[in-house]
Amino acid sequence: MxxxxxxxxxxxxxxxxxxxxxxxxxxxxWKVPNDPMLGAALAPSLAPGDVVVVLTRGTPGFGELVRCPDPEAPGSHIVGRIAGLPGDTVDVDHTVLLVNGQRYDAETACAEPKVSITDPATGNPVQLSCNMVMMGPGLHARATGRKPPLERRHHVEVRPDTVFLLSDNRSYHDDSRDFGLQPRSACNQRIVFRLWGGAGWSDDRRRFTFVR
CATH class of the missing domain: 1.20.5 (Single alpha-helices involved in coiled-coils or other helix-helix interfaces)
Structure with missing residues (x-):
């Protein structure tokens, strides 16, 4: 014994x-901070309060969700999906994404076809559609709603040593359309796993889940 x-x-x-x-x-x-803009932009993949595992070594590729230093707020982070690598041509028009002329459309609806977020400007709840898109290593969830009235098509040629980041929430984004291309060397941390969600251990739907 x-x-x-x-x-x-x-x-x-x-x-x-x-x-x-x-x-x-x-x-x-890392615990996703309770930041209204970041929280909206991360939906439906992540939410404020989620406790996630971040892989801090390696070189993330196209379609992977990464954490980078916030260029406008030292000590904070931005999160986005790599939608353009050096030399790529990226066109984004709300739900439409073309990379080097290849279009990345929704393949199917999410298991829960609607996702609710809080509008960071008004604080009001907003319902968005949720669908699955194939990019890089596999399918990931994407949220879409009505096109913002001032939204314009973005055409970007990704410069050497930079990446183009795209929010999974295409209607309430905080990505390279807002803050520009980011240094590739700074965006080398992949978010790979959620330990539990903001509701804590009792929420088994957001506990021990891979982040695509």
Whole structure:
């Protein structure tokens, strides 16, 4: 019995040490801040209060969701999906995305076809459509609503060593249409896993889920 107990302690200690090493070298645990604009732009993939695992090593590719330093607020972050790599030509017109002439349209509706967000300008609830789009490593969720009245088509040629970021919420965005291209070297942190949502451990729908 004592050998079994010691063996379990050894396994637990090893796992704990491994977790500390991974946290120090390649992983970060981040809580999405309660920022109205960021929260709206992240829907439906993430929401304020979500606790997520961020992979801090490697080079993210096209279609991956990344965290970057906020160019306008030191110490804060922006989050977007890489929709353009160096040399790419990107055209965005609300729900329409073309990269090098290839169009990325909705493939199917989400399991929950409607998503509710809070309008960051008014504080009122807004319902948006949710559908799935194939980009890069797989399908991800995208939110769309009515086209904002001042929204215009964006045509961008991605410069060397930069990336074009696109919000998963195409109607309430905070991305390269708003703050421009970002340094590729600064956008090297992939959001890969949600530990739990803003409602805490009891919300099993947002607990232990991969972030696409």
């Amino acid at each position: 004592r050998k079994l107990f010691n063996g379990l302690l050894w396994i637990l200690g090893t796992l704990l040490l491994l977790g500390v090493v991974l946290r120090a070298l390649v992983l970060d645990v």
